[in-house]
Amino acid sequence: MPEGHTVHRLAAAFERGFGGQRVRTSSPQGRFRDAAALEGMVLLGAEAVGKHLFLQFAPSADVEADSPVVRHVHIHLGLYGSWTFAGEAGFSQAHAIGAPRRRVGEQEEDLEGYGAGGEGGTPDWRRLVPRPTVRLRIAGPRGLADLTGPATCEVLDAAGRQAVLDRLGPDPLRPDPEGTGRRRFVERVRRSRTPIGVQLMNQQVIAGIGNIYRAEALFRARLDPVVPGTDLGTPLLEDLWEDLVALLAYGARTGRIVTTEPEHRDLEARIIERSRGTRQNGDEDAGVVPREKSFYVYHRQSLPCRLCGTTVCSTELAARTVFWCPRCQRVRSRRSTWTREHPAAAWALTP
Ligand SMILES: [Zn+2]
Incomplete structure (x- = not known):
């Protein structure tokens, strides 16, 4: 899609x-x-x-x-x-x-x-x-x-x-000079215990995000897809919104989804990804960044994470497969209350 x-x-x-x-x-x-x-x-x-x-x-x-x-x-x-x-x-x-x-x-x-x-x-x-x-x-x-x-x-x-x-949430690609779209997104996510990985696919929460941007934005935020929205702080969600604005703007400009930072693209660039049929909904000729270097986790399950080498995982979430790195995406919450309530995961907050 x-x-x-x-x-x-x-x-x-x-x-x-x-x-x-x-x-x-x-x-x-x-x-x-x-x-x-x-x-x-x-x-x-x-x-x-x-x-x-x-x-x-x-x-x-x-x-x-x-x-x-x-x-x-x-x-x-x-x-x-x-x-x-x-x-x-x-x-x-x-x-x-x-x-x-x-x-x-x-x-x-x-x-x-x-x-x-x-x-x-x-x-x-x-x-x-x-x-x-x-x-x-x-x-x-x-x-x-x-x-x-x-x-x-x-x-x-x-x-x-x-x-x-009226049925749609804010669209990161629409002009938002007053920050209204960002505010609506943050408030809506924090209202619900629904996992962030599910909420990002809900067009009433944020409009225009699909499976690739979901997986990649969560990786860039180092966020586990199953963290409840209520556990996420406002600054983190504002950062997530701004990151999506930048990623989608690049996609709208070039016709391609690229989420990797330049310094990470040559790590683990596997030809094998071509043969397993990774594809995105681009409408441009393969251009500046080849597909096998464009993503951190999308369709990279069972391959090593570009950053830490841990095997990338995949599972069903919101009826679509989500991909994530279980080591990099350990940030549960930046609110200290979360670690007090769940002390067993405190280690996950240290780099
Ligand atoms: Zn990793």
């Missing part, structure tokens, strides 16, 4: 590729009946909140974004959804979806017919017959986008969009 940074990149891609332009919409699969009602409208803009994408449609380009006539197409890719782009030269470049891989979502394989050359575009994109599984096709003057397999694809009015937003 794409994590929040990918959805923010998609929103930017739609703004650059279709923003302010009149588009054609269809549902080759037939399951998105509202596609006909959007036909010929202008795609005003795109918005990402956590893992949710909203595409705004209006009868004309001069409509204000908050006008009641605006229709919001709400898309959640879920586990299997993806977008595929094709278009004239520069179209895919313009929104920085790396070529030759055009498909943004859980899978990253090339698709026959969509062309392999990013810079040259897809010369015959206008004649590209959609696959029968395409839920929604959006075609503009310069290119098209095909949506397949989403968990959600629906048309909402302003109230419907707001109802979705």
Whole structure:
């Protein structure tokens, strides 16, 4: 499932590729009946909140974004959804979806017919017959986008969009000049005894975090995934939030998740990780940091920790596998009360 940074990149891609332009919409699969009602409208803009994408449609380009006539197409890719782009030269470049891989979502394989050359575009994109599984096709003057397999694809009015937003926690990638998002996150986590490793996957606590960022941010904080939220101090959680802001911003900028500090990347970089199929939801060509050096613990179970050499563990937590180093991630709490209540673990707080 794409994590929040990918959805923010998609929103930017739609703004650059279709923003302010009149588009054609269809549902080759037939399951998105509202596609006909959007036909010929202008795609005003795109918005990402956590893992949710909203595409705004209006009868004309001069409509204000908050006008009641605006229709919001709400898309959640879920586990299997993806977008595929094709278009004239520069179209895919313009929104920085790396070529030759055009498909943004859980899978990253090339698709026959969509062309392999990013810079040259897809010369015959206008004649590209959609696959029968395409839920929604959006075609503009310069290119098209095909949506397949989403968990959600629906048309909402302003109230419907707001109802979705009201169910979501703060998104680290949204501007937060007043620190409101960070405060909401900290208060929400500390209210519950639910383990931090479960809370990070709860989109009502924090929006946009998926399995990779969960495992990696917990490692960077040296936090055991099973520590209850109520045991965590405010400064620690503020640090965790700020770290996630930085990690997601890097992901949104580059299309890749990289969490390792440069000085740790060459330790235990194992070719074996390629063969075991480690993958992330990147949409860029393998670039600056190779995948086998990008993570501390994600999909590194049974390999030695990059920092201490202890074997990385994995287990189920919140219905997804969590990965952690049992030696590095011994920080239970930075509140002294915790160690008084649990003296047996006091040793874990000393480095
Ligand atoms: Zn370790």
